[in-house]
Amino acid sequence: MIDTKLRGKFQPTFDIMAVKLVKIQLRPNVITWIAFGVGILASVSVAIEWMIPSILLLWLSGLLDVLDGTVARLTRSSSRGGAYMDLILDRMVEAAYILGLAYRFPQGYYAYLLFYVAVIFNFTTFIVAGALFQNKGAKSMHYDVGIAERTETFLVFTLLALFPTNIYLILMIFNAVIFITGMVRFKRVLAYSKSLD
Template sequence: MLDTKARPYVKPILDKTADFFIKIGFSANQVTVLAFVIGVVAAVLVGFGWMWTGVLILWLSGLLDAVDGTMARKTKQSGFGTVMDVTFDRVVEAGIIIALAARFPEQQFLLLLLMASILFGITAFLTIGNVVQNKGIKSFHYATGIAERTEGFLLLSLMVLTAPTFLFWTTGLFLVIEIISTIQRLIEAHRQLDKEE
């Protein structure tokens, strides 16, 4: 939801950052890999208990993750770039959740349920993206929902920064929002596919 609504406000920052990376000779795919590596570093930092630093590095990864798409639209879009982008996003999210599970084993079951809900959500998201006609600027149909990338980062940050005291509740909140968002996407996809037939 925030990704879609905030895009007009953050677009100037993304454009300037994308222009900078293009000027120094980076490709969109290279920035995707850079965002991924930085995201993995964030997970490692969280695993070692460097919570605030881990969250700051996570948000740097998120910024670069948004910049790579802007770069691709300014230069040349790559199908494999889309594959890397979506795949690496999930690995970074999983890395943060695994780091929390390793640090706070008493919450492992709930964190495992969250991981399962993300798996359910991304399966629906990618399947919808494949079967619903694309009318947007992304390389495939982007099914919006209440939990998009920014909400995921906000919730992961909340989980990390309030652990261990509120980790149960923040993880539960993320789990509920993820499930609602997936159901919302499925309902909307059903509606759109009915129109297309």
């Protein structure tokens, strides 16, 4: 929800950054892979309990994830393949970060498992909505708005890294938010599907 509500306010800053990347001829897919690599480094950092570096790397990965799409739009090089790769690698960064936390703080075991179930459910509804609903935005596919989006996820990951003794409670609350996001979208997709029949 934060992404949807505030992205427009920050986009001019992202555009300035993206122009600099265009000048050094960094292609969108290369930026996507760099974002992925930085996200994996963040996950390794949290696994060895380097919390502040892990948080900084996580947010840098998120920034690069924003910039790859911005560069693609500025250079008119957006592609379905690039959008597909971006979606998958984003989820892999999130999965890796949870694995890093699970390695270092195994006491949140059931919360981690439930997180994966929640993400599978939520992401499935997101992909189905993207395939069904007409795309009216600037992205390569319809992006359905949800309560829990990427910024919320990174904020929660930051809290998990800063307050590891509260991992179970924080993650279980976030799991509930992810499930609610998926259920709202699931209901919307079903209603839309019925209107097509």
